Amino acid sequence: MADCDVAIVGAGPAGLLLACVLAQHGTSVRVLERGQGRDDRSRAIGIHPPGLAALRAAGIEDAFRAEALTLSGGTVTSRGLVLAELDFAAGSEVLTLPQARTHALLQGRLAELAPDAVRTGVTVHEVIPEGGAARALVARDDREGEICARVVVVADGVHSGIRDRLRVPWHRKPGRADYTMLDVVDAPPDDRARLHLEPDGVVESFPLPGRGRRWVIRERAPAQRTAASFARTVLARTGFDIGDTGDAEPQLFRAGQHSAGRLVHGAVVLLGDAAHEISPIGGQGMNLAWIAACRLAVALTERSDRDAALSAYERVSLRAAAVAQRRARFNMAMGAPMARVPRSSRDAAIRLLARGASGRRMLGAMTMSGL
Template identity: 55%
Template sequence: MPDHDVLIVGAGPVGLLLACLLVQEGVRVAVCERRADADDRTRAIGIHHPGLEALDAAGIGDSVRMEALRLDGGEVRSRRRILAALTFGPDRPVLILPQPRTGALLRARLQSLSSEALLLGCDVQGLRQTADAVQVTAASTDGPHELSASVVVVADGVRSRLRDEIEAGWRRRRGRASYAMVDLADATPDARAVLHCEPEGLVESFPLPGGRRRWVVREPAAGEAAMGNAEGGGLGRIEGFCATIEMRTGIALEPAPDATPTAFVAAQHTARRLQHGRVVLLGDAAHEISPIGGQGMNLGWMDAVRLAADLVRTPPSREPDLSGFERQVRRSASRAQRRSAFYMSMGAPAPWAVVRGRELVMHGLGSAPLRGWTAGLLTMRGL
């Protein structure tokens, strides 16, 4: 008999949520996480309606609501004019909570359900399938370990080291660009997000709990990059980062001496296959969604809810039939990637003729007849 019914590789928000859902149903679960400590990197911050429903199902929805900041709405600007303004109603709320705190709540919930489920410092290095189980080779500070499970869920992120184990492939999808971001004190805090779709490139700002605001800047064009270096080090240093924001938007920020912008590449990929026998990919290991739009973590939670339902219905002795799950995941991921690619195109550096055209598009999307539809699009309706 295998040691576990389900072994999850990766204790990110998606893997932890799946573990909570399964343990609540009496499934024997282990979560292997190669890090010995919690991941404190601030990445995803937005929680949409379907993600909140998943957190409710995992038992931490109320705790998230208590700690998160709720967005009143958002604005889209270009050339220092408001093109569209949206309000997020109570039926489609958008909550803001940094990922480390969301992860901490999920981790605490899992440990309250099963004190032995989370295996920290357990680095899964190989998988081998047999007729009725998956044999897992892992390393830790205590030395090598051998574990077994009826099903292994690979949820170890975009750079999954185990994706090749099931020959899943990794197909690039439309939408790729470079950005930098930093969290700064908000001099005039409010609860609205602002997107500046400027000719030189996107500038986003999102309010955070605790009177702070996240700023995201698209990598500048070559000429602007040279100017940024002359003004103070480009986007890699806080002085150049703030100078770029002021040049594009007219907003003057106070550079915090201890703040360092983080560079990242927004890209999109999909695995060619999600299941091989008793091994299945989940979350970012299955599909990479551009963070421009804030859909990736929420989509992973939606996938986890679907997968949990299938695994609970399947006796551990049987290999799960996840063909329906895979179809749903592919359909949702494809729609999310198309939306993210559109959002990225609206904030790309562009000549004046293109800028004028997309300003008309954004103005139209924010008009009274389309405003409700646009708000639904931004809050993941239809995924």
């Protein structure tokens, strides 16, 4: 007998949102999370229109909007010259909120819907498909056991051990770069995202609620920076003084791109970063995971032909990931360090693309439309 309808491995944004949507449909869920402490890092901050629709499906849109900052648009500059001014239309806004708060809102919502759904301190060693169900072999407090479910969803991140044990291919995709980010707490009021396409590499900045601002710089090579060296680099590239960094520490990360060879393995399904990795800048990975989670929730509540529904989930999600990865690869290429001649051609192309219908398409790509 199954312990629950759906067991979800990983209590990150993807696993929690899926659990909320399923619980609202009366599906019994259990979320198995290895960690026990709270992660206060801000990490992903951008919520695009499809991501906001996912939060609406989870029943927390209003709570999210009450804390988030709504951006008015984005500005692209190069050597102090404005290349593009893109304004978000009503219904197509991008919002920002530190991931720790988004995570807390999802946890709170799931606690309302299914108070006993989340089990922390649980390590899932292996997931075994068995006919029309699956078994998760788990350990908690040095005790081993298993949990049976109609479906086990694997949402344990980019370095998923379960994906590896299922021998699912993990294909590297084009698009790779190193970045460092730093959050400044007290920044001048501004509700626009700003991209500085500079000769030594892009500098991006995104406003946060409460007069905060996230700065991201592209590195020529991986380097562990201090807050002071980070601020000096921003100033040298853009002429902007980011102000008092307090005790904030820069975080180095690599934007890589991968995709699983398949997402459905019998009654085991991959979701989120365990299924595909894209550049995380702007919250793209989290939003893509939420889009897929809503699609998966529909498949898992399908009563007539679940296998066909899961096959459709796999096909559409892999296609959406491929589109998102192509867009991310283009964005990374546009922000790479460039010599004068290719940089001039790039700047002219951006000015042209920002006009009229092509500008609307550019804005749609920036806000993850069509995924």
